[in-house]
Amino acid sequence: MSKINVVCPHCGGVNAIPIKDSYAKAACGHCKASLLDTKPISVDTSSFDRLMLNDERLIIADFWAPWCGPCRSMAPSFEEAARHFPLKAQFIKINTEEQQHLGGRFGIRSIPTVIAFKNNRIVDQFSGALPASQIIAFVKKHL
Template identity: 85%
Template structure:
């Protein structure tokens, strides 16, 4: 059976789980927390690097800032989209005010900017606030 590596959103432990079309339950082998948690994670450079190197899912990163109106208006749509992809994609949020080095590292020129990573590589990105339906369609294109 084919397996995929998943980084636990709770403890950061790496779990190898069987690839399935859908999951009813999946618990971390380290902390026993649910791997089905879809709430976007707030990440630092260290957490992002751990995800990019160890998690084999699609990683969807929202680069945002607290003062950015379009970023705040897109946040509920981003969370809504995240709920539809348990164990298929990991949605993360990167505060560019707190993680300025990541903004520079990925050439972020405007926010919100959303980048899709797969196998530690950028596969696509968009800038500007989108509704949930467009974010969902964009993510499905890359699964």
């Protein structure tokens, strides 16, 4: 059976899990927390790089800032979209005020900007707040 490496959103441990269409349960081999947790995680440069190097899923990154109205209005839609992809995609949030290096690294000029990464490469992106249905469609086309 084929496996995929998944980084635990709780402890950062790398887990090799069997590839399935859906999962009833999946626990981290290190901390025993559920790998099915779909809540987007906030990352810094170090945790971002660990994800990029070790997680073989689609990574959906929301570059945002706390003062940005459209960013705050899109946050619930981003969380709702994440719930549709347990173990299929990892949704992350990057606060561009706190992680200016990451914003600069990817040339973020406007926020919110969402970037899809696969195999440590950018596969697509969009800028501006979208409803959950459009975020879901964006993710589905890259799975």
